Each structure stands twice: as C-alpha cells, then as structure tokens.
Amino acid sequence: MTKHANALFVRFIALGIAIQVVVCHANADDTVRRPNVVLILADDLGCVDLGCTGSDLHQTPVIDALAAESMRFDRAYAAPTCSPSRSAILSGKNPAKLGIVGHGGVRKMGGGGDFLVGTEYTLAEALRDGGYNTCHIGKWHVGQAKANRPEQQGFATVVAANEFCCPGSFFYPFRDRRKGSKNAKLSAVPDLESYGPSDHLTPSLGSEAAKFIQQAAQGDQPFFLNLWYYAVHTPIEAMPEKVDKYSALKKPGAKHRNPEYAGLVEHLDDSVRIVLQALEDSGVADNTIVIFYSDNGGEVRRGITSNAPMRSGKTTLYEGGVRVPLFVRWPGVTRPGATSKVRVVGQDLYPTILAMTGVAGQQEQNREMDGVDFSALLRDPSATLPPRSLHWLRYGELVHYPTYKTDRTFGPSAAIIGKEGWKLIEHYPTPHGLERRYELFDLEQDPYEQHDLAESRRDKVAELKHELTEWQREIDLPSYEELAYPAFEKINGAGDSRAGERLRP
Structure with missing residues (x-):
C-alpha cells in the first residue's frame, strides 16, 4: 500500500469511528428523550366521582388540576368490571377475545387460570423490550399466583400486588384481621411493612410510587410506572378525620352522600399529589406522560356512589357501568383544557402508548390488537378516528x-x-x-x-x-x-x- 493510500485508509477508519460515535450518541440521546409514562388506574371510580366531572360532595383538587392540564376524553369507556378492563389495557385486545367475560372470566383457553394468559405480549413487555424501566404498584387481578403475576408479564419491579380483587383493609397492616376470614391471606397487601397505624393504604402506594420515580429518574432509561390503585373499591374505608369532614359537608338531595366513600376518594387525590410532586422534584415532569383512567363505572349498589346522570353502574353495560374518566397530559403536545368527544376505550391505550413513546412492540401482537392508536387526537383536539363499533x-x-x-x-x-x-x-x-x-x-x-x-x-x-x-x-x-x-x-x-x-x- 502506498503512503498516500495508507493515509487515506487511516482517514476512512477515523471517519468510520467518528460516525459510530455520533450514531451511538444520537441513539443514547433518543433514549433519553423518550418520554416516561405514568399510568394511574383508579378502581371503581365513576365518571362523575371527581370534582371536575360533577361530584356534588367529593373534593379532588389535585386530580382536577391534572385534568385541567390534560386532554380530557368525555366519551372514554372501559369494561364493566376490573379484570376485563385491566386485561384490555395490557393486551390491547377486547377482553372478550381473551375469554374474559365475567368478573374473573370464563375461559375456553388455557393459561392456568381465568385471567390474562402468559402468551400475550403485554404493554409492559413491549416497553421493557423497547428500553424502558418498568414498575407495577398496587392491584393486579389479571393473573393467579406464580403463573401470570406482574413479574411474568413484563414488570421488573413489583410492589404491593396481592392475589385478590381488593385489599383486606385500607388500614395498617393492610390485611383482613377478622376472625375466620377465608380470604385473609389472599387479600393481604405485601411489601408495606415499613408503614404504621397512622398510614392509609392509598397514600402509601403514592409514596412507593414516589420512591420508584426518584430512583428511576437517576437512571439512563425512560420509565413506565403502572400505578393501579386499590381505591376506591371496597372495603370503603377512610381515615376518621376525612369521614367527619364529609359527614359535615353532605347535603340532603345530593347525589353523593356517602362520607366514607368521599373520604376514600380524597385519599386517592392525596396520593396522586405525592406522585405528581415526585415527578416535579425529580426534574422529569416535563418529559413524563401522565394518564389517569378508571377500570369501570362506580358501584351504585349498597349506596356507595352515584353515576347520575349516567344510568346505573358497575357490572352493567349501561353508560354508568362503562363510562369512565380519562385524562392524558403529554407535555409539549396536549393542550391544557382540551377535550375530545371521540369514543375511546381501554384497549386503545396500548397502541397509543407505543405511538407516544416510539416503541415498536411486537408485530404479531400489534396485528391482533383491537385497540386503536388515538395519539392524533392528543396532538389535535379536532381530529377524529375512523368510524368503528x-x-x-x-x-x-x-x-x-x-x-x-x-x-x-x-x-x-x-x-x-x-x-x-x-x-x-x-x-x-x-x-x-x-x-x-x-x-x-x-x-x-x-x-x-x-x-x-x-x-x-x-x-x-x-x-x-x-x-x-x-x-x-x-x-x-x-x-x-x-x-x-x-x-x-x-x-x-x-x-x-x-x-x-x-x-x-
């Protein structure tokens, strides 16, 4: 090789190294720029249970403020009970396609239980494989012990997920202490031994979420926090001072008259405050998508709540059973106070989150999804989706x-x-x-x-x-x-x- 050719070869090598460095740096920057995602799912929260959606008793200033900063979907839908809704979020599919057509499901398929089978490539698995640090906190109720737990469905960190539909108690030690309770073990909420008698379960989950956010914000991965509250499901338990507060505030003729339930709703608001403050304190709020949603309509039997003027409630297919609050705050994209009257449903969250994060997902799962990407609505409130049933x-x-x-x-x-x-x-x-x-x-x-x-x-x-x-x-x-x-x-x-x-x- 001549001296000139040798010099040229060295220059090509140097240029190749430089290009590799730039590409690697760009890829690293792309990873950093990907938005974090916090999906907050309330349990049994009705479409008018918040101050901003029409409650005449419940006080929810933090969630109301989040809604004001978000795009609000006035025609958001879910399944009428929890397990189908949660399975729809994780799979992107109509829960009936999964065989989940009841409170826990009636299956024709295998999978070791009545819930979401492990062969589904979940939203968490897609984000994990796309470079996200994934965490689930709170209620699960889509898989049996040691078969389809969150650890097997794509979550690297799991906190406070029991094996039941609800907590044994919202009061410490967060288990059912009634003598002879047959579900005491299943309903006990794990991982919260450091809390004490002055702590309510709902804000405690917010504190656990804050810990994860603070830790994840220091890492080099974007994060996905799946925060699924047990509130406001039964047992309807709130701290005495909140019950006293709402007992004094309730009015004759009001649609919301249950002070214990009102207190539990306020505990939810308190917990969301902890989570949002952790995003601010960690410096990641401006790069974090926050989604607030409920798994089904409010429970109207036993005088728990009211979904009026929507008809009926949880477990029914009337609007009160399947219409729920949905707010999406996507910094730099959604317009504060924007609303959409386009009908969206829980299985839409999976493809929409993939679109917002730039994660490709899995071709087969994407192809089989029933959910529709509604990120265009987030960018433009006047946009529409193709007509569908x-x-x-x-x-x-x-x-x-x-x-x-x-x-x-x-x-x-x-x-x-x-x-x-x-x-x-x-x-x-x-x-x-x-x-x-x-x-x-x-x-x-x-x-x-x-x-x-x-x-x-x-x-x-x-x-x-x-x-x-x-x-x-x-x-x-x-x-x-x-x-x-x-x-x-x-x-x-x-x-x-x-x-x-x-x-x-």
Missing part, C-alpha cells in the same frame, strides 16, 4: 354476584355501540325467570339512556343485533348458552330442562 360481553359471575340470575338490571348481557352512536343492549335469559330482551338507545340524542327505542326502531335493532352476532363469531368464544347454563347448574344444582330451553335464542 365498540363491543362488550358480560356473561356474569354468580360467585360474586348471585343476584344476576333474577336481576333485570345487573343480569348477564352484551352490548354494541355502532358507528353512528346507536347502542343496543342484549339482556340474556337465565333459568330463574329472566327473558331475553333488547334495549336500544340513540346516544347522540339520549346520552343518559332514558328512552328505549327497541320497539319503534326494530330495523336498527336487527342491524346492530346482526353486527353483534357476527363479532361474537369472529372472536371464536363459546356462546353464552354454552358457558352460562353450566355455571347456573353449578350454583343451583341440577336445574331443569325447561330452564335450558329459555337460554336458546
């Missing part, structure tokens, strides 16, 4: 809600909201006297479902019934008739042949 299946879970067999409101059902805003609810029959019936509502003109048009618009009933039936065929789930009657028999004994006839279309 939303579907729900609710077969019922007699172990948790034995009144399903005779209750016309809370019994098993299916529903569809069509592309034009018409909503059909199909109420399933039971061997105990409930007959198959349909209700039809024009949500654009009647958002509170006061006027059933099923008799006068039989053409629309037939159209939506056909679409709902075709969707059920597409998801390849055993029909209500195949799954429900054996469940009724299990609870009630042998049943009778005449009851079986009533189950057929």
